[in-house]
Amino acid sequence: MSTGVRVGYQEELERLEASGLGGLEMVSVALNRTLEAVEHQDVELAQIVVADDDRIDGRYLEVHQSLITLLATQSPVATDLRLISALLHVLKNIERMGDQCVNVCKMIPLTGNEPPADEEMVKRILAMGGQTKTLISQAKRAFEERDIELARDLVRQDDIVDDLNRECFRLALEIGDDADKREWAMTMLLAARAIERIGDNAVDIGEQVAFVVTGLFREFEDASHPSA
């Protein structure tokens, strides 16, 4: 029924959605580098991730400002209003995901050049990262395609990340009495926790997909009132 009215506004909104969700690709790149830095104790690569986070923040600020301008000048309502509201949320999620990559990367120098790494724990952290990348791309696709089922499936995907995180915790508990090893394990637990939070942010994006489509906001999983 669209008859070519407000074309410029529609195009701008589409452009901002693409640009905002493009932030997820930037996060994916940052996470890739983060995992590589973890795997190889690459302090320099970690520093690049930290510096590059400014680009993610820049994207956030740019799209956020343009969305506010659309709100001020175009009085969006109905689906457009829900989309803009969701994008403002999602931008914040993306910005947080970037920050979590930074958090992980800042821990890498702390572990030293040749840390007493536990291979099992590193394996699980890398697996968490790989699974989180799946979550990020799935969240992006769910938003682009307004696919609630795909969005809802993020919860299941995120459970895998959560399980791996718990395993990291168990491994850290069992790491032994060596002080250096224990310090390394504690630091890596914080890294695992940061990656786990990236997964949570992806699930939050899925919730915004449901809001855009249905107009109802419901948490897929309420951490403060778990159903089980």
Place this chain on the structure above:
Amino acid sequence: MGAAGATRVETRTGAEVSATLPGDVASKPGAVAAGSRPAKTIDVREVNLFYGDLHAVEDVTMAVEPNKVTALIGSSGCGKTTFLRSLNRMHELNPKARMTGEITLDGQDIYAPGVDPVQVRRLVGMVFQSPNPFPTMSIYDNVAAGLNLNTGRVKKSVKDEVVERSLRGAHLWNEVKDRLEKPGSGLSGGQQQRLCIARAIAVEPEVLLMDEPCSALDPVATLAIEELIGELKSKYTIAIVTHNMQQASRASDITAFFNLEATGKPGRLVEIGATEAIFTSPSEQATEDYVSGRFG
């Protein structure tokens, strides 16, 4: 009317709003705020409106709820003004106008044989698009005009009281109290419209109908009228036709969207619901397209 004598309106906020018909206003849910009075419900059932051979409005069933502002929106020619006018039988001023269906005011059929249309219009007042004070009459006489027409001779002291109360009610008293004898046409557009609202409420109607009351006003005067509408709903049932989407979203509690299926087809009610729902997640695609401004 339902079995329990109640009409139900889905507001799409999850809750149903029900209003008892007729009388028994004390038991009305939705509690009328302090300092207010319970107003009356207009119930519209299967209303069709015609001008000669032209079928202007088709099969409208809805309620205009008491102490609420109901906005009627829709593109030009969708019949919303015709529909508004049928609510106080003003469309009958066109001799070719015809209506089928039923419109009741708190259960009383306003089209029943023997009902005087003039009496209906006293209970259901109208404020028009362009402010239309009687140009040669003083501000005072403009407000008192309806009083004289409807109730015959009235004592000066009573008239003074009504004029002051009505002008206060329309937020105009302080601006005009020292020049009540000056002509109404000397006021600004916004003041003139408030004068017309004062004239409408002077006869203590139950319902106020407003046909694009702000379309000739500047933004400041518009906001003043919208604020006034917000206050008037504590005493009256209000229905307002507006082309201004933001006005509908700002000033109304309930929004009814009218539309034509195609040119030449009669206007019909597409969707009615809580204003909030209509402007955030309407049920119908046509409503979505219209409120989003995507309508051709």
